[in-house]
Amino acid sequence: MSAPFIPPYPKRHRSDLSVLATLLSARRDLLSFWSEDSFRYQFMRRRMFNRSIFVANTPELVKYVFVTRKDNYESKSPQMRKALEPLLGDGLFISDGETWKNRRQLQNGLFDNAHIRTYSRIMSATAAEMAEQWAGLSEGSTVGVLAEMGKLTSEIIARALFGTQLGVANASAVISAFAEYQAAIEQIHVSNFLGLPEWLPVGGLNMGKARKAAARIHAIVDHIIDQAEHQPHENTLLSELLAANASGRREAISRAGIRNELIVLFMAGHETTANALSWLWYLLSQSPEAEAKLHAELAQVLNGRVPDFDDVPALPYTRAVFEEAMRLYPPVPILSRQAREDDVIRKRPVPAGSLMLVVPWLLHRHRLFWDNPDAFVPERFLDPNARPDKYLYLPFSVGPRVCLGKMFGLMESILAVATLAQRFRLALPAGTVVTHECRLTLRPRGGLPMQLLVRH
Numbered sequence: 529m530s531a532p533f534i535p536p537y538p539k540r541h542r543s544d545l546s547v548l549a550t551l552l553s554a555r556r557d558l559l560s561f562w563s564e565d566s567f568r569y570q571f572m573r574r575r576m577f578n579r580s581i582f583v584a585n586t587p588e589l590v591k592y593v594f595v596t597r598k599d600n601y602e603s604k605s606p607q608m609r610k611a612l613e614p615l616l617g618d619g620l621f622i623s624d625g626e627t628w629k630n631r632r633q634l635q636n637g638l639f640d641n642a643h644i645r646t647y648s649r650i651m652s653a654t655a656a657e658m659a660e661q662w663a664g665l666s667e668g669s670t671v672g673v674l675a676e677m678g679k680l681t682s683e684i685i686a687r688a689l690f691g692t693q694l695g696v697a698n699a700s701a702v703i704s705a706f707a708e709y710q711a712a713i714e715q716i717h718v719s720n721f722l723g724l725p726e727w728l729p730v731g732g733l734n735m736g737k738a739r740k741a742a743a744r745i746h747a748i749v750d751h752i753i754d755q756a757e758h759q760p761h762e763n764t765l766l767s768e769l770l771a772a773n774a775s776g777r778r779e780a781i782s783r784a785g786i787r788n789e790l791i792v793l794f795m796a797g798h799e800t801t802a803n804a805l806s807w808l809w810y811l812l813s814q815s816p817e818a819e820a821k822l823h824a825e826l827a828q829v830l831n832g833r834v835p836d837f838d839d840v841p842a843l844p845y846t847r848a849v850f851e852e853a854m855r856l857y858p859p860v861p862i863l864s865r866q867a868r869e870d871d872v873i874r875k876r877p878v879p880a881g882s883l884m885l886v887v888p889w890l891l892h893r894h895r896l897f898w899d900n901p902d903a904f905v906p907e908r909f910l911d912p913n914a915r916p917d918k919y920l921y922l923p924f925s926v927g928p929r930v931c932l933g934k935m936f937g938l939m940e941s942i943l944a945v946a947t948l949a950q951r952f953r954l955a956l957p958a959g960t961v962v963t964h965e966c967r968l969t970l971r972p973r974g975g976l977p978m979q980l981l982v983r984h
């Protein structure tokens with residue numbers, strides 16, 4: 529067996545940077561200011577302006593923040609809320625308290641096993657359509673892997689949410705307005721993790737532009753809800769949400785609330801998955817042994833068939849490759865919360881208002897908890913009796929605010945990889961150095977152009 533592939537990672541500083549150097553570095557990239565020791569430390573504190581920032585960096589402390597004291601660390605940071613509010617309003621991702629509880633209860637049932645089975649048909653069919661499109665390209669064509677994966681995952685979530693009601697024109701209008709929104713708010717995301725005072729004007733932030741993009745998205749989604757209410761419609765997440773809301777089992781959500789939840793699902797439901805899949809293709813292209821094992825599993829289990837829901841338990845290596853890609857490149861690499869009340873952790877006071885960070889980027893490569901932490905080794909996820917601790921490996925977060933679409937994202941990724949990797953390989957052009965870009969999510973910089981090769 530050859531040595532496992534170690535993908536390049538951002539420079540790790542010998543010692544912690546000053547406040548100013550951290551800020552400057554973070555403006556470019558949220559992953560490059562961590563020191564070598566951050567991957568060993570258990571609990572860290574920095575002061576930024578008038579606020580303390582803490583990092584809970586062991587499984588025990590992650591459990592404390594996300595489960596034991598979940599009420600104290602429930603709120604997303606004010607900067608995060610401010611950036612996303614024009615688009616998401618009181619939607620799940622940024623709400624808390626009773627609103628969050630009510631919305632979450634309403635939606636949990638839409639992501640149970642039976643529903644995932646239904647959505648899995650959309651996932652397999654959409655991946656198979658992409659395979660047909662790829663088959664029409666000439667051998668060795670360059671494809672932008674991030675854009676292709678974005679097309680796939682946004683198509684899947686759009687069909688699951690809206691069925692065919694969205695239509696191609698609406699879908700592309702929503703997707704481009706999302707991209708505009710995100711470009712407008714990216715700067716505030718950078719500051720949000722560092723707890724800059726809320727009054728500080730943040731360079732590059734353009735809330736006017738963001739609001740216009742949000743209004744366009746609201747109008748399209750409002751129109752789709754109108755149609756769904758007035759016409760007999762397909763069975764979609766939207767129709768189920770309307771039915772659950774009308775069932776009278778709990779306080780009904782307003783029309784705007786339904787729209788906000790749909791937008792949250794659309795936003796949260798495609799970019800993260802597309803990023804994770806893109807990293808996976810890159811890692812596979814650099815790891816011939818892992819790629820060969822994946823191909824062997826697919827040949828044995830599927831023998832050229834498009835996979836379905838019931839095949840997934842028989843594809844443990846495919847799943848392990850995806851999980852290992854998310855360990856090395858967690859799509860949401862930093863989770864931030866604001867402390868409601870004063871607390872004390874490991875004898876250190878944590879004043880109300882402090883930011884508490886849980887950083888999958890650090891935890892997933894922590895020196896104390898992983899063997900060969902920077903190497904791509906899918907086998908570490910194979911033994912069902914030796915799974916990494918859920919408070920250590922948390923690409924979907926953990927606790928009550930765990931990702932609502934966790935099973936959805938896992939299922940669509942495994943089905944997509946199993947469908948596409950049976951027919952194609954993606955090769956990195958010689959001399960390409962892949963680096964990352966980290967804003968709200970972690971993605972390959974420059975869109976990851978790779979060469980599409982047909983497997984014979």
Ligand code: HEM
Pocket residue numbers: 620621622632685792793796797798800801804859860863864922923924925928929930931932933934936937938
């Ligand atoms: C690989 C794919 C995905 C990853 C890595 C991922 C990751 C995450 C993470 C880390 C959070 C918590 C954020 C925080 O606490 O600040 C989250 C929340 C959420 N995700 Fe995902 N996600 C993925 C796919 C999806 C999909 C496909 C959907 C919808 C279909 C979805 C819907 C949501 C929602 C609604 C929340 C907010 C939950 C709440 O606050 O109660 N996600 N996701």
